[in-house]
Amino acid sequence: MTTSIPINVSTTAVYMDQNNTNNNSCPKEEPKEWVPIYVLFIAVLGILLNVFVLMVFCLHKKTFTVAEIYLSSLAAADLVLVSCLPFWAVNIIKKFNWPFGKLMCQLVNMGINMNVCCSIYFLVLIVIDRYMALVHPLSNDRFRRPKYAKLGCLLVLGFGLLMGVPTFIFRNTGYDAVNNITVCYMKYPDTTVHVSSEGILIFLRFILPICIISYCTLKIIQTLNNRVMRGSNNQKTEHKATTLVLVVLVAFLICWVPYHLYKILETLRIVGILKGCDIFHILFISGQTVTYFAFFNSVLNPILYIIVGKNFRKKVKELFTQRTITRTTLSLTSMRTTLMRSVQTQDVSS
Numbered sequence: 001m002t003t004s005i006p007i008n009v010s011t012t013a014v015y016m017d018q019n020n021t022n023n024n025s026c027p028k029e030e031p032k033e034w035v036p037i038y039v040l041f042i043a044v045l046g047i048l049l050n051v052f053v054l055m056v057f058c059l060h061k062k063t064f065t066v067a068e069i070y071l072s073s074l075a076a077a078d079l080v081l082v083s084c085l086p087f088w089a090v091n092i093i094k095k096f097n098w099p100f101g102k103l104m105c106q107l108v109n110m111g112i113n114m115n116v117c118c119s120i121y122f123l124v125l126i127v128i129d130r131y132m133a134l135v136h137p138l139s140n141d142r143f144r145r146p147k148y149a150k151l152g153c154l155l156v157l158g159f160g161l162l163m164g165v166p167t168f169i170f171r172n173t174g175y176d177a178v179n180n181i182t183v184c185y186m187k188y189p190d191t192t193v194h195v196s197s198e199g200i201l202i203f204l205r206f207i208l209p210i211c212i213i214s215y216c217t218l219k220i221i222q223t224l225n226n227r228v229m230r231g232s233n234n235q236k237t238e239h240k241a242t243t244l245v246l247v248v249l250v251a252f253l254i255c256w257v258p259y260h261l262y263k264i265l266e267t268l269r270i271v272g273i274l275k276g277c278d279i280f281h282i283l284f285i286s287g288q289t290v291t292y293f294a295f296f297n298s299v300l301n302p303i304l305y306i307i308v309g310k311n312f313r314k315k316v317k318e319l320f321t322q323r324t325i326t327r328t329t330l331s332l333t334s335m336r337t338t339l340m341r342s343v344q345t346q347d348v349s350s
Contacts, residue, residue, distance in 0.1 A: 026277035035288070039089040042295050046082030049302035050075045053312075060315050066129055067245070069149040071305070073156070074122040074248075078298035081115040084108045085295065097181035098173055105184035106171045113201075114164030116256075119297075120209045121156040123252055125149070130245050131216040134223045163204065166197050191270060198267045206260040213249065220246075247308045248301060255297035258290040 053075040057068055064072070087108045091098055098105055132144055172187040188194035220242065266283055268274045274283075305312045 026280045035292070036089040036092040038292060039085050039092070039295070042292075042299055043082050043085040043089065046078060046085075046295075046299045049299060050079040050082065053302045053305060054079065056312065056315050056319055060319055062315075064146060066144055066146060066149040067126065069146060069153060070122055070126045070129065071248075073153045074119060074126075074301065077115040077118040077122060077160075078301055080111055081119070081295070082298045084111045091184065095179075095181065096183055098184040099182075100184075102173045105173050106168045109171050109184070110164040110168040113167045114160040116294075117163040117205050118156055118160035120205060120252070120256070121159065122153070123249055124209050124212050125152050125156065126245050127213050127216045127220075127249060130220055130242055134242065135219050163201065166201075170197070195267060195271055198263065198270070202260065202263055202267070206257075206263075210253075210257075217246070217249065244304070244308045244312075248304055251300050251304060252297055255300065256294050259294040262287050262290045 054072060057064065057072040057075075087100060087104065090100075100108070129144060129149075167186075170186050170188055171184065173182055173184055174187070175181075176183050186194075188197070224242070262283065265274065266287065269279060269283060306316075
């Protein structure tokens with residue numbers, strides 16, 4: 001059962017965890033017509049590509065390496081995120097009249113926020129793995145094993161679930177009497193809780209992981225440069241192993257850093273440091289833009305695996321080769337069985 005909400009609650013906030021209860025006097029803007037089409041496009045393409053990546057990793061006969069455990073976990077997080085997007089696309093198409101009920105309002109948004117957190121911490125694990133492999137190749141080798149990688153992924157999953165709890169608690173549905181619709185929105189008890197929640201998320205989902213990633217990446221680059229100057233023989237192999245990780249990392253930062261910077265500015269607006277309708281409209285437009293751009297990262301990662309990841313392309317070829325050989329073997333077996341039965345029938349007849 002939905003509850004009535006104040007008429008000043010914005011129903012046009014489609015970006016994550018947004019609760020526009022400030023700047024009530026500012027006129028609201030409707031999202032562009034292309035927005036739901038774009039969201040559905042990302043959802044469909046993201047689901048197809050990430051399912052393909054997971055199938056390649058899971059159906060291949062060889063056991064997972066540490067890097068593949070992390071990359072497949074990242075693909076799974078991307079898959080969950082893009083699977084939640086069709087609900088918001090429908091919500092936008094229906095003029096923000098949420099048709100799925102309170103529980104789905106909570107679960108869908110919790111799924112998005114949870115996997116935003118998981119994605120960046122899977123990247124943290126990937127970068128730390130590369131850091132240990134290149135910067136400390138001997139002292140930390142025992143920790144670079146599949147069982148520790150799986151444990152790390154489980155810890156990240158649990159941490160992401162914990163980070164999604166505030167969204168599950170504060171997401172609610174309410175009746176907007178002015179527009180005669182039921183909206184899915186963030187219902188914080190007060191501004192203090194809102195700002196505190198946003199501040200914790202900004203630190204744990206952005207500042208802390210970015211600091212870890214920046215430190216490890218800097219050390220990795222320094223180590224590779226030193227080995228280039230020394231003319232190390234294994235430099236080429238290590239470059240290949242690190243290239244995909246760095247490309248995926250750069251793509252993630254390009255897609256997600258603008259979103260987190262927007263969240264910082266939006267928090268400043270909530271506490272009253274940034275004021276005025278001009279600021280409100282700028283943040284509204286930029287908020288939608290950077291959020292949908294950030295979602296595109298879940299589509300971009302599988303494409304990067306195919307373009308940059310030589311080992312991944314090799315796995316795809318081997319997988320198709322395995323399937324072709326299996327089909328050929330089954331076909332030959334079937335033909336042989338048919339011929340044997342035909343010969344036996346002729347012998348009986350004669």
